[in-house]
Amino acid sequence: MIDFLRGPVVHLENEYVVLDVQGIGYRVFCPNPFVFAKSEGPVTIYIHHHVREDAILLFGFPTREEQQLxxxxxxxxxxxxxxxxxxxxxxxxxxxxTAIYQENITFLTKLPGIGKKTAQRMILDLKDKLDGFGAAAFATGLFAVPVVEEGDGSSWSEAREGLKAxxxxxxxxxxxxxxxKKDISPDDSVDVMMKRALQMLFAG
Structure with missing residues (x-):
C-alpha cells in the first residue's frame, strides 16, 4: 500500500492534483487541492490507498493527522x-x-453528505477514538467550532470559498x-470580508 508520495504538482483540478513521481503521474483526490499550489518545488502528500472491485483510488492529505482522521x-x-x-x-x-467532542450535531449536519443519523453515529463511534487528534487545541479552546451569526453567515461562506480557491x-x-467575526457588520459584503481576511492572513 502507498503511504505517501513526494514530487512536484504538475496539474490541479477542483477535486484532485496530479503528482509527478519519477515520471509517473499520480492522480490524488484531496480535500483542498489548492493548498499544494503554494509550493513551487516537490510536495509530500500522505496517501490513503483505496482499492475496490472497479477502481483503485488515491486520497491525499497535507498532514499525517488528516490522513489518520x-x-x-x-x-x-x-x-x-x-x-x-x-x-x-x-x-x-x-x-x-472539537465538534465531535462537544457532540455538536448542528455543526456536523452542515458538512457535505452528513444527516442527523450519520452525525450521531460519528459522535458515538469516534468520540473515544480521537485522543490524538487536535487534543491540545481542544483543551485550550483555540479551535472552538466557529459560530455563524444570523446575517453574516452567507457572506462569510462565500468569502471563505473564495479564499480557499x-x-x-x-x-x-x-x-x-x-x-x-468580532469586527464585522451584517451589512459587510463578500468583497469586504475577503479584503479584511486577507489583511489578517498577510499579517500572520
Missing part, C-alpha cells in the same frame, strides 16, 4: 471515502474533532474567522 471517518457506518473527503473539505480537522487552508481560515 480520514481513516477514522471511513470506519463509521455510512461514511465512504468520498463522503469523508467532503467532510474534511467542509471543516478543518480541529473544528471537526486562493489556496488557504481550513485551519488558516478558521483562525481568521475567530478574529474577524
Amino acid at each position: 480520514f481513516r477514522k471517518l471511513i470506519e463509521v457506518s455510512g461514511i465512504g471515502p468520498r463522503v469523508a473527503l467532503g467532510i474534511l473539505t467542509g471543516g478543518s480537522p480541529d473544528s471537526l474533532v 486562493l489556496g488557504y487552508t481550513d485551519t488558516e481560515l478558521d483562525k481568521v474567522w475567530l478574529k474577524l
Whole structure:
C-alpha cells in the first residue's frame, strides 16, 4: 500500500492534483487541492490507498493527522471515502474533532453528505477514538467550532470559498474567522470580508 508520495504538482483540478513521481503521474483526490499550489518545488502528500472491485483510488492529505482522521471517518457506518473527503473539505480537522467532542450535531449536519443519523453515529463511534487528534487545541479552546451569526453567515461562506480557491487552508481560515467575526457588520459584503481576511492572513 502507498503511504505517501513526494514530487512536484504538475496539474490541479477542483477535486484532485496530479503528482509527478519519477515520471509517473499520480492522480490524488484531496480535500483542498489548492493548498499544494503554494509550493513551487516537490510536495509530500500522505496517501490513503483505496482499492475496490472497479477502481483503485488515491486520497491525499497535507498532514499525517488528516490522513489518520480520514481513516477514522471511513470506519463509521455510512461514511465512504468520498463522503469523508467532503467532510474534511467542509471543516478543518480541529473544528471537526472539537465538534465531535462537544457532540455538536448542528455543526456536523452542515458538512457535505452528513444527516442527523450519520452525525450521531460519528459522535458515538469516534468520540473515544480521537485522543490524538487536535487534543491540545481542544483543551485550550483555540479551535472552538466557529459560530455563524444570523446575517453574516452567507457572506462569510462565500468569502471563505473564495479564499480557499486562493489556496488557504481550513485551519488558516478558521483562525481568521475567530478574529474577524468580532469586527464585522451584517451589512459587510463578500468583497469586504475577503479584503479584511486577507489583511489578517498577510499579517500572520
